Amino acid sequence: MSASLAYLQVWQQLPEALRAQRDAVWRHFEQHGFPRVSEEDWRYTDLSALNDADYAADASVSITTPAALAGWQRLVFCNGERIEGAVQAPQATLADDGITALNAALCRDGLNLHVGRGQQSAPLHLLTLDSGRTMSHLRHRVVLEAGSEATLLIDTRGDDSATLTTSVLEVEIGANAHLRLLRIQDIGTSATDLSRTQIRVARDARVEYVGLDLGGALVRHDLNVQLAEPGAQAQVHGVFAPSGRSHVDTHTRILHQAPHTTSREIYRGLVGGRAHAVFNGRIVVEKAAQKTDSEQNLASLLLSPGAEINAKPELEIYADDVKCAHGATCGQLDDMAIYYLRSRGLDADTARNLLLFAFAHDVLAHVIDDAARQEMERRLASRLPGSAAYEGLMEGLIA
Amino acid sequence: MLTIDNLHAKVGDKEILKGLSLTVNPGEVHAIMGPNGAGKSTLGHILAGREGYECTEGSVTFDGQNLLELETEARAAAGVFLGFQYPVEIPGVSNMYFLKAALNAQRKRRGESEIEATDFLAFVRQQIKKVGIEPAMLQRGVNEGFSGGEKKRNEILQMLVLQPKLMVLDETDSGLDIDALKMVSDGINAMRSPERSVVLVTHYQRLLDYVKPDFVHVLARGRIVKSGGPDFALELEERGYGWLDAA
Numbered sequence: 001m002s003a004s005l006a007y008l009q010v011w012q013q014l015p016e017a018l019r020a021q022r023d024a025v026w027r028h029f030e031q032h033g034f035p036r037v038s039e040e041d042w043r044y045t046d047l048s049a050l051n052d053a054d055y056a057a058d059a060s061v062s063i064t065t066p067a068a069l070a071g072w073q074r075l076v077f078c079n080g081e082r083i084e085g086a087v088q089a090p091q092a093t094l095a096d097d098g099i100t101a102l103n104a105a106l107c108r109d110g111l112n113l114h115v116g117r118g119q120q121s122a123p124l125h126l127l128t129l130d131s132g133r134t135m136s137h138l139r140h141r142v143v144l145e146a147g148s149e150a151t152l153l154i155d156t157r158g159d160d161s162a163t164l165t166t167s168v169l170e171v172e173i174g175a176n177a178h179l180r181l182l183r184i185q186d187i188g189t190s191a192t193d194l195s196r197t198q199i200r201v202a203r204d205a206r207v208e209y210v211g212l213d214l215g216g217a218l219v220r221h222d223l224n225v226q227l228a229e230p231g232a233q234a235q236v237h238g239v240f241a242p243s244g245r246s247h248v249d250t251h252t253r254i255l256h257q258a259p260h261t262t263s264r265e266i267y268r269g270l271v272g273g274r275a276h277a278v279f280n281g282r283i284v285v286e287k288a289a290q291k292t293d294s295e296q297n298l299a300s301l302l303l304s305p306g307a308e309i310n311a312k313p314e315l316e317i318y319a320d321d322v323k324c325a326h327g328a329t330c331g332q333l334d335d336m337a338i339y340y341l342r343s344r345g346l347d348a349d350t351a352r353n354l355l356l357f358a359f360a361h362d363v364l365a366h367v368i369d370d371a372a373r374q375e376m377e378r379r380l381a382s383r384l385p386g387s388a389a390y391e392g393l394m395e396g397l398i399a
Numbered sequence: 400m401l402t403i404d405n406l407h408a409k410v411g412d413k414e415i416l417k418g419l420s421l422t423v424n425p426g427e428v429h430a431i432m433g434p435n436g437a438g439k440s441t442l443g444h445i446l447a448g449r450e451g452y453e454c455t456e457g458s459v460t461f462d463g464q465n466l467l468e469l470e471t472e473a474r475a476a477a478g479v480f481l482g483f484q485y486p487v488e489i490p491g492v493s494n495m496y497f498l499k500a501a502l503n504a505q506r507k508r509r510g511e512s513e514i515e516a517t518d519f520l521a522f523v524r525q526q527i528k529k530v531g532i533e534p535a536m537l538q539r540g541v542n543e544g545f546s547g548g549e550k551k552r553n554e555i556l557q558m559l560v561l562q563p564k565l566m567v568l569d570e571t572d573s574g575l576d577i578d579a580l581k582m583v584s585d586g587i588n589a590m591r592s593p594e595r596s597v598v599l600v601t602h603y604q605r606l607l608d609y610v611k612p613d614f615v616h617v618l619a620r621g622r623i624v625k626s627g628g629p630d631f632a633l634e635l636e637e638r639g640y641g642w643l644d645a646a
Contacts, residue, residue, distance in 0.1 A: 337489055339449050339450065339471065339487075340483065340486070340487040340489070341501075342448075342472045342475070343449075343471055343472075343483075344557060344561065345472050345475040345502070345504040345505035347470075347504065348470075350500075350504065355492075358490065358491030358540075361491050362491055
């Protein structure tokens, strides 16, 4: 299968030496192309339109950079290149499917964060802005050495253009180290964002992830967490709230490979308009992973008759001494709760919005950093109906 | 204050209220008793404005306006309060936020200014003492994980904060132990005034030992079948409702 001309053009513009280095991954992409709906993991997300897509190599940027978060360092990428902040781009290593291969072949920049043993790095806001009929490919690598600590917010935004963004984040968390990883995915309604997050957690180390996916024409996030050594812990929480005609697909996979590993996963979905949400949460407990402690909870609300969700929790257990609990629900807002709020004087819209916000806030409450949490609350509120009703709503909301 | 005249109402296709009439004047306390399924809870929801509860005939006038024309939230702002038989849990919305949002929404609708945050906090701290609610419960989700008794006391707290004119309390005494019943009763009595009225919907005469009603009515088969003074409740407790069917 040959890749569309657009990708070939970008490939051919790369320096000769780089192409020689990346020849294998480019050929991987040429051979496999994008994943197809015939593959089980891609049943509900059709990438075939990307094969004929047309992108300009460059475009003028129409987005202004937003204000920085208080107390955070910042790194800004625009259409695949850094415009603010200074770090060395990483080498691409992971390339195990068409998307990661394309990303490895075409990426030009990214974050390469290395936190030394016992060090604590300042919170880092990694902001990606895409604009115009362009594509951007970013490759990030984060290594936390033993006993270190880092906080990272990956924030992707765009305008109304039909951009294509791919990003791959590879994370190694060393023994007893601790990563707080946040994601805000807020691209424009015509944009496509394909991302992979690959995290390996070593002995007694932990990752605390909270994600907020708000939309885009086509969004797919694969989040893989490998609890590789005893005592490793993962918190994988997220909200997806697509509206309009957005398609947001989240695939999480938590792999328990060693004894005494712990995972907690809470996802909340708010699906409105004619949006389509896909959630697949797979938890695998390998034979060696005795005394695994795992909980998964997924709840979604469909906010309109045209909204659709395909939610699938998957639990695969090969060990015999484990504690695993999972539950998934899908429903509508509780009429009785709306009536109760109205009977106390709140109007119907405020009552509805308050309930929606509270539902999603279950997850956002796990964000420890105040500036980051407020940013996430604000961004979620801006995408929910009647956002004006949220003025001052966040203060004191947390029960 | 409240005039219900020949009220017929249905829930879905089922007619529940069949010609109910009741007049409540300012300052009065009315107790409504009666067998299960008589329409007591329906009356409360019709007054509060629950969706799906439809008036097919008759009228309800509150403070000179047609109550049934008002939206649920407008009735609340006008001064109608329904204490729910089964208060709803609202996880993720703190009790404190809820009280403040509700009071300010009502004030705004009435053209009053919003209340100052610090004044409000002090005011709420006074009110919780009356119903034996711990300050920590203000930070918890509305009714989330509350016991039955805590939920009922929380209803009374909302009533104390919102200061309604007409309080319709639907079985607020059910399932309470004596201490909790006393606190709930104290809360209701604290609200009694020549300008305010109370309608107590109850199964049990016990509540009426603590909150003395001016009138006691029996609601059966969708209408008030008999009314009396405070002592009528004792007679009902003794004789049940069967004899009224025969009458």
